[in-house]
Amino acid sequence: MRQYTITAVPKRVNKTGYDVVIVGAGLAGLYAAIHLDESLSCAVITKESILSCNSSLAQGGIAAAVDLSDSPEKHLEDTLKAGAGVSDERLARLMVEKGPEEISILEDLGVVFDMDVSGQKYITREGGHRNKRVLHCGGDSTGSHIIEVISARVRARQNVHILEDHFLVDIISNRGENKACGIVTFSKGEYTFMASNNVIIASGGIGGIYRNTTNQKGITADGIAAAMRAGAECRDMEFVQFHPTAFYDVPEGTAPFLISEAVRGEGGILRNPRGEAFMKDRHPMQDLAPRDVVAREIFREMKEHSSQYIYLDISSKSRSFLSERFPFIFKSCLERGIDISRDLITVAPVQHYFMGGIATDEFGRSNIQGLYACGEAACTGVHGANRLASNSLLECLVFSRQSSMHINSTGKNPIPEAGISFSDLPVYEGAVISLEREIQENMQEHCGIIRNEEGLQKALGSVSAVMKKLDGHSLEPPVQTRIQNMAIVAGGIINAALKRKSNAGAHYREDL
Numbered sequence: 001m002r003q004y005t006i007t008a009v010p011k012r013v014n015k016t017g018y019d020v021v022i023v024g025a026g027l028a029g030l031y032a033a034i035h036l037d038e039s040l041s042c043a044v045i046t047k048e049s050i051l052s053c054n055s056s057l058a059q060g061g062i063a064a065a066v067d068l069s070d071s072p073e074k075h076l077e078d079t080l081k082a083g084a085g086v087s088d089e090r091l092a093r094l095m096v097e098k099g100p101e102e103i104s105i106l107e108d109l110g111v112v113f114d115m116d117v118s119g120q121k122y123i124t125r126e127g128g129h130r131n132k133r134v135l136h137c138g139g140d141s142t143g144s145h146i147i148e149v150i151s152a153r154v155r156a157r158q159n160v161h162i163l164e165d166h167f168l169v170d171i172i173s174n175r176g177e178n179k180a181c182g183i184v185t186f187s188k189g190e191y192t193f194m195a196s197n198n199v200i201i202a203s204g205g206i207g208g209i210y211r212n213t214t215n216q217k218g219i220t221a222d223g224i225a226a227a228m229r230a231g232a233e234c235r236d237m238e239f240v241q242f243h244p245t246a247f248y249d250v251p252e253g254t255a256p257f258l259i260s261e262a263v264r265g266e267g268g269i270l271r272n273p274r275g276e277a278f279m280k281d282r283h284p285m286q287d288l289a290p291r292d293v294v295a296r297e298i299f300r301e302m303k304e305h306s307s308q309y310i311y312l313d314i315s316s317k318s319r320s321f322l323s324e325r326f327p328f329i330f331k332s333c334l335e336r337g338i339d340i341s342r343d344l345i346t347v348a349p350v351q352h353y354f355m356g357g358i359a360t361d362e363f364g365r366s367n368i369q370g371l372y373a374c375g376e377a378a379c380t381g382v383h384g385a386n387r388l389a390s391n392s393l394l395e396c397l398v399f400s401r402q403s404s405m406h407i408n409s410t411g412k413n414p415i416p417e418a419g420i421s422f423s424d425l426p427v428y429e430g431a432v433i434s435l436e437r438e439i440q441e442n443m444q445e446h447c448g449i450i451r452n453e454e455g456l457q458k459a460l461g462s463v464s465a466v467m468k469k470l471d472g473h474s475l476e477p478p479v480q481t482r483i484q485n486m487a488i489v490a491g492g493i494i495n496a497a498l499k500r501k502s503n504a505g506a507h508y509r510e511d512l
């Protein structure tokens, strides 16, 4: 795999410099920016607008042990149990212990959590949690509320520039010294080299490499792929989480939005096409079993009944409760002719979250000096083989703040002088959209909820062929670069899935 995807003569590349460059304006990127020392200049880049991130889609909320009946120790136990024996216990402990503190910081920044009638924080339960510990905002609009508040705070900072419609092309590193020295971006037809000693990759997950995903369209594994090209180590790549219940639009045959796990937390029951509550005897936690278990059982029911979907039944709750507790879900289903207080909701599992990513330590540091990662792009190991519901926003908060604290402690250093030069390769002129579909179909069919060696080998052959076609060419951002990124990360996931010979959490091979 070559280090850079573009070929350009240096005079076409603008040059600028910052103390810190952050790729991604979701919760991880913005929260990192707000915790940087104000003496440090910082650019936060995002490939689209600030709201085009997964963070703004988060419905259920943030898990933190803030209830008197709860404790970080109990939160840790549930996190490790969901992680299926492959979690990093030390970092998971750090995360849950810092949970209550992050909630207070968010409140100080202006985030307003939902309250119950007695004026206490309204804390709910989700799959895999034994205690009520999920805080939310605006019912099921947690992410958009938080992003609105934090982005306004970041915009008010003099030291931070938010640059929308700036696509990360490559991470520039000095391989000899194993050191990051900036990034190249592409915006409005121009390349810019942003020199920096500190690059934070907060570019989110990988949803776009699957045909069906809950993720925003622009989440296509770009930051992880660029880090891999720069020599960053990745880990846990085989662990891809499927959310059990995305709304399945029957006439369209698509899964356009998520039905939060919190609906099952409030009493929702999964039913097969015969109306049977099938989770009753499949797991002690029944409908609130960990996500990997529920997704697999739904998948089996769909296969057995030759159906594209099953049903979620929350008709035990009143119309007024549901419209207030889940305003987004209630309204979105109603627009599609389903009154969730009366009708069954059609649901199917879809790709949702990536437990793997750029391997990082407790300060978000990768194996390359000056290259940090946080949020879904990073793999701290806290989720192990299966993320516990509502732990990912918490992970974003804890480890992005840790990264900024570490950068603050290293102080202000001269911005690197390094120049960049690219070798002159021919521009790729073949069709690319069909290559993108090929990756998505292969990942969906062969690297999904239930895998086997034969399917994984088939997917690897196909993805490697895409890589080969693009390699040896100069790729034009954003489309060609994006597809190369998807192929690189898809290849990493398939290889890891082939390598792991035992089932754990979200990695399930029927041939083992």
Ligand SMILES: Cc1cc2nc3c(=O)[nH]c(=O)nc-3n(C[C@H](O)[C@H](O)[C@H](O)COP(=O)(O)OP(=O)(O)OC[C@H]3O[C@@H](n4cnc5c(N)ncnc54)[C@H](O)[C@@H]3O)c2cc1C
Pocket: 023, 024, 025, 026, 027, 028, 029, 045, 046, 047, 048, 050, 052, 053, 054, 055, 056, 057, 058, 059, 060, 061, 062, 063, 142, 143, 166, 167, 168, 169, 202, 203, 204, 205, 214, 215, 216, 218, 219, 220, 222, 223, 258, 352, 353, 374, 375, 376, 377, 389, 390, 391, 392, 393, 394, 396
């Ligand atoms: C529908 C949905 C509901 C969810 N609900 C919850 C929940 O209730 N609780 C919970 O804990 N988690 C939830 N999650 C997961 C959680 O939202 C994400 O894991 C988390 O928000 C990731 O945050 P992030 O900052 O790492 O990435 P994101 O929020 O995805 O942000 C990524 C950023 O990187 C930018 N970017 C990407 N590629 C490039 C590039 N090439 N160049 C420049 N910029 C780039 C994007 O534009 C974006 O700004 C949910 C996820 C989804 C999809």
